[in-house]
Amino acid sequence: MTTLIYTLTIFALLLCLLSVLAAARRRAGDSRRAFATAWVVAFLLFVADWVLAQAPPFGNMRHVLAFFPLVMAPAACYLRRYRALELTGWLAAASAIALTGALCMPLQATWRQMPALQSPWFAPHVIAYVVSYGLMTVAALLTLASWRCENRLRAADALVRLSFPFMTFGLWSGALWADAAWGGYWAWDIKEAWSLLTWSLYLIYLHIERYPAFASWRRRLLLLGFAAVIVTFLVVNLLPRIESLHSYAQ
Numbered sequence: 001m002t003t004l005i006y007t008l009t010i011f012a013l014l015l016c017l018l019s020v021l022a023a024a025r026r027r028a029g030d031s032r033r034a035f036a037t038a039w040v041v042a043f044l045l046f047v048a049d050w051v052l053a054q055a056p057p058f059g060n061m062r063h064v065l066a067f068f069p070l071v072m073a074p075a076a077c078y079l080r081r082y083r084a085l086e087l088t089g090w091l092a093a094a095s096a097i098a099l100t101g102a103l104c105m106p107l108q109a110t111w112r113q114m115p116a117l118q119s120p121w122f123a124p125h126v127i128a129y130v131v132s133y134g135l136m137t138v139a140a141l142l143t144l145a146s147w148r149c150e151n152r153l154r155a156a157d158a159l160v161r162l163s164f165p166f167m168t169f170g171l172w173s174g175a176l177w178a179d180a181a182w183g184g185y186w187a188w189d190i191k192e193a194w195s196l197l198t199w200s201l202y203l204i205y206l207h208i209e210r211y212p213a214f215a216s217w218r219r220r221l222l223l224l225g226f227a228a229v230i231v232t233f234l235v236v237n238l239l240p241r242i243e244s245l246h247s248y249a250q
Helices: 002-024 028-053 061-082 088-104 122-144 150-182 190-208 212-238
Strands: none
Touching (some): 002 061, 028 061, 028 088, 061 088, 061 122, 061 150, 088 122, 122 150, 122 212, 150 190, 150 212, 190 212
16 A cells, blocks of 8 residues: 555656646647646545545644645636636645645554544645645745746736635634634634734735835735745644644644
């Protein structure tokens, strides 16, 4: 099973990179096909992880990172059909980054679902955050590449607007989950505090455009928000000396 999981992860990563390469060469059809195949492989990986964990595989960092292609590929289809945005290569790039991270994480073959995770909020909460963080990653990549292309900045703005409701749901469902698991909606745990800070930065980003005097700060604010995403999603979970109620996610 271990060999299968690593093989599927590497295969999905290579397909995502192939999608990125095809998009860079302006071969949109090939990029979509490669990313669609990556989704199939990522789904098989998800099933294998579920069998190994004997529970929905969202409880550690490797599980979550490996799940990114499963939400990024449908997001690419949605953006192309309903927002007229062809971002398959960018979403595949975000998936490739996540899968690379998954390969760097321990397998944790003995992981089992602890009591705090046995909640109906478990899967919706994690999926909402994966969607929001994945789209925010692409928004940050587009922003970094937008200094000479305003169209990319507009695409980044559209991604933030699409992902912010998912982030809001993740924050809200997390509070409800915390109340059910620990008897309180909010404990100012470091993970909770950074999640609130991240959400607040993107909220400011979405409202600051109303004030022309601060409009030039939007690009910097979007990148600052993504830096907060990195701290919330990775740093808080991976630094060994940080004490958190969310330590099960390491």
